[in-house]
Amino acid sequence: MAKDLSLQYVADYKAFNFVDGEGVRCSLYVSGCLFHCPGCYNVAAQNFHYGQPYTQALEDQIIEDMRKPYVQGLTLLGGEPFLNTQVCIKLCQRVRKEFGHDKDIWSWTGYKWEELMQESYDKLKLLSLIDILVDGRFLEDKKDLTLQFRGSSNQRIIEVPESLQQNKVVIWDRLVH
Numbered sequence: 055m056a057k058d059l060s061l062q063y064v065a066d067y068k069a070f071n072f073v074d075g076e077g078v079r080c081s082l083y084v085s086g087c088l089f090h091c092p093g094c095y096n097v098a099a100q101n102f103h104y105g106q107p108y109t110q111a112l113e114d115q116i117i118e119d120m121r122k123p124y125v126q127g128l129t130l131l132g133g134e135p136f137l138n139t140q141v142c143i144k145l146c147q148r149v150r151k152e153f154g155h156d157k158d159i160w161s162w163t164g165y166k167w168e169e170l171m172q173e174s175y176d177k178l179k180l181l182s183l184i185d186i187l188v189d190g191r192f193l194e195d196k197k198d199l200t201l202q203f204r205g206s207s208n209q210r211i212i213e214v215p216e217s218l219q220q221n222k223v224v225i226w227d228r229l230v231h
């Protein structure tokens with residue numbers, strides 16, 4: 055549970071990047087993950103103590119960066135966003151308050167969709183604030199660098215509101231490969 059694990063630390067924040075989802079994005083990398091996937095792209099951020107505390111000043115900076123008209127949305131990565139729900143829910147709620155659905159929210163997670171469906175209230179709350187989820191652990195034997203926004207072929211790009219509504223995984227409609 056995030057309340058037992060998270061120190062509300064962030065490993066990094068990258069404004070205006072082109073790789074963490076569709077369009078120009080502001081990306082927050084939260085600290086702490088328990089999955090320990092061999093070949094993890096961000097081993098340092100598996101540590102809940104890594105980085106700096108999340109602050110109101112950082113949140114305000116993210117919101118100001120997102121006001122730029124060319125920014126499509128926010129991306130949550132880690133570490134594990136769903137083990138840092140205190141930070142991620144607060145930030146997503148602020149994004150919705152400031153921008154409604156004019157900006158989108160993507161998140162990566164090591165949980166599979168089916169696992170999240172069995173999980174705690176805070177994880178489902180965070181999920182309800184997200185538009186696109188890239189799910190599942192990174193598996194080295196399924197590694198494929200040609201995939202859109204994913205490291206291994208078990209991972210899926212999921213339309214969250216549609217999937218919640220239909221109670222089944224709905225894959226992103228702009229998936230190319």
Ligand code: SF4
Pocket residue numbers: 087088089090091093094095096097100132133134163164165190191192
């Ligand atoms: S789920 Fe992601 S952050 Fe966590 S160990 Fe696996 S690759 Fe690394």
